Amino acid sequence: MDTMSQPVPESPPAEPAVDPVVFEHVSMAFNGPPVLEDVSFRLGPHETRILLGPAGVGKSVLLKLANGLLRPDSGRIFLFGEEITRMSEEKLLALRIRTGMVFQEGALFxxxxxxxxxxxxxxxxxxxxxxxxxxxxxxxxxxxxxxxxxxxxxxxxxxxxxxxxxxxxxxxxPELLLYDSPTGGLDPVTSHTINELIVKERDVYHTPAILVTHRLQDAFTMATNVFSEATNQMEPLPTGQTHADTTFLVLREGKLVFDGSIRELIHSPDPFLQSFLA
Ligand SMILES: Nc1ncnc2c1ncn2[C@@H]1O[C@H](COP(=O)(O)OP(=O)(O)OP(=O)(O)O)[C@@H](O)[C@H]1O
Ligand SMILES: [Mg+2]
Incomplete structure (x- = not known):
């Protein structure tokens, strides 16, 4: 038998990496004007997305939508590749258990x-x-x-x-971490400790994450530092370098007005972003 004519067994195709969170044209209102309006973004498999925006703009609502604690009025949300927009609570629970959330209030018993x-x-x-x-x-x-x-x-x-x-x-x-203002109300030294832990999590376990923060300083710290396992501490990247997988989202009046790198954010000519960064 001519073995040469046997088909070569193909190795199974590699599973395409799934984006842990995808928002498509998501809108959400409670009893008044929309809190979120036509919000679309994706969180890649190894990414950290830092969500910035003024108080009351919908940052916590966006995080709760991401793991199905709230349901949107319109648009579609995918968690680990599965659409959760209208998923049963039971199925959703099985997905939510794969996520970890640090609530804004801390919420310990x-x-x-x-x-x-x-x-x-x-x-x-x-x-x-x-x-x-x-x-x-x-x-x-x-x-x-x-x-x-x-x-x-x-x-x-x-x-x-x-x-x-x-x-x-x-x-x-968890396969996804959602941090809601983890340094809110803390002094700068304690905030530094918390930021270091978050960077450690990112760089040791590589868990994708969405992080809400009010403090621009925290956002810049995340983008310009790495965790060194050798020294067991956070260390600054060489001048001019930024963490490639840490990118930014900015909400304003319910709309996503920025989605990009720290460099693009700093150099944006948008007057709102400029005043927000000032
Ligand atoms: N469960 C809810 N029922 C009714 N309104 C809500 C609910 N959750 C949030 N809101 C409203 O949605 C808006 C956005 O709230 P959200 O908590 O997301 O703001 P935020 O950006 O996280 O603010 P902060 O920076 O102060 O934490 C607010 O006007 C808030 O009152
Ligand atoms: Mg909030």
Missing amino acids: DSLTIRDNVGYQLIEQHLPDEVIDKRVRRALRFVELEHTFDMLPSSLSGGMRRRVAIARAIIAK
Whole structure:
């Protein structure tokens, strides 16, 4: 038999990487004028998108739409490649569990220990206690708060509580992170610690993320630093270099008025962006 004529077995085609979040012409109103109007963007598989905009412009609403905590009035939203716009709550839950969210308010349960706050999702899944303990300790170690394991949130500072909220968001190895103003209300030094953790998450685990922030300084920090595992700290990129996969979205009056790199943002001639950056 002429083996040469046998077809060469083809290796299976590589799975195309799915964009974790896609918004297509999304609009949303509550009881008045639209909060978001015709918003379209995508978050690539290894990207961090930093969402900026004045207070009340719809940043938190956009994050809650991304993991289906809110539903849009029109347009389409895709999470991990699946359209969630009109998905059943049950199916949506299975997708949402693959995401981690750090809420604007921090939202820890006051009556639960740090262990139970961080391990909440695993407790709900009825995992064995020793598995939960191990994973909670690992997540707390990541945010350098292992010693708080048995404490209550009330005995922690605001910055520490925010770090616990990050540990809770990453415990189940999420495929997408949504950070809502993680440095809001914190002093500059504590904000730096939080930013460093977020950059560490980005550069160690490469989880795609959308990060809302009020602080331009945080946004620039994200775009101009990398986490060094050698020194275990965040270090600035060489002058003039920026993190290629960290890009920006700016909302104004419910509309996305900017989608691009930090360089494009800084050099934009748009008067609103100029005054926003000033
Ligand atoms: N569940 C809701 N029901 C009614 N209105 C809401 C709801 N959630 C948000 N809104 C309204 O939508 C608008 C946008 O709110 P959102 O919380 O997204 O703003 P934001 O950009 O996150 O503001 P901030 O910078 O202060 O956090 C606000 O006018 C708010 O009152
Ligand atoms: Mg908000």
